[in-house]
Amino acid sequence: MELGDRQPGDAPLPEELQDAVREWSALALLTARSGGPTEKALVRRRGLQLAGRVADVLGRPVEFTDPSTGEIESVRVGGPAPRLAAHPPGPTPWATGLTISAFFAIVVTIADVALSRAFAEAFGLLWVPANLLVGLGLSPSLYLLRRVPFWRWPAIGTAVGLVAAWVVLLLGLLG
Template identity: 60%
Template sequence: MVLGDRRPGDAVLPAELSADLREWGAVAARVGADAIPEQQDIVSRRGRQLAGRLSDVLGRPVEYRDPLTGGVDLVHGRTTEPIPLLQAPEPIPWGTGLTVSAFFAVVAAIGDVTLSRAFGEAFGMLWIPANVLVVGGLSPSLWLIRRLPFWRWIGYGVAAGLAAAWVILLLTAFL
């Protein structure tokens, strides 16, 4: 965030406005150009509102340079445009999502049980650390996809399948 040139006669910025400008600058830097369009729009609108407040304090138009798009606007006073809230999320497709999760849970459980039993027949109890490595290797990927609209269902299914496989393997190994 750059305030630009100070002119003789410019008023001292109120502490509240300075704090708001710093906070907005930090948020704009964190959001960046790779954010979803709704977030970019909110950051840009908030920047224009702050530029309007700055224009009112200084008593002259100010140049607003959008950090996300690079666009430049000349702002004359405070804008009354409201900041929109993020749109409501789309409805969750529970039927389809649970079906996809169930399918991947079955596939993951069968695959894990089959591989672990084959490994156990060849190497004995070494199937346990091998299975820990499999689950540990998949965990970061499952954690990363938990918020992606379609992929979360696959992640939930694989996680449930691996948990079910562990239960099955431990029951058959120790009973």
């Protein structure tokens, strides 16, 4: 994407857009020389975003040249702009995450069983609907947390702990 590629009748680009393209060009040059694959992908996405903005201002498609591969692609007016991730995803910390999940599963299981048994001593089988309400009340929050990088692990552990507590409580009714 070059700012000098203008045609007669093109609208003037806003100053902030010109500055953003110049800044991106300098970064793209550095990244093409010494950047890793993640950095190159981010620079490419940002370049496509800027190309989309330039196409919108000019009212016509513009050509975008990927700085790392040299591939040329046409970016049309009003085309979907790729979203730029706040932080590129890193490797999944399975050992740490599963340890956190196990901790939460144990704590939630013990707490739920203890509270349900205390509730059962005081109110009989009313612990069943009370425990259902706890599980149903937590489920939307646990479902939403499943994609949040750190909080997915406590959410998984909590869900497993609630299921384990139900198993323990139902087995306690049989015994």
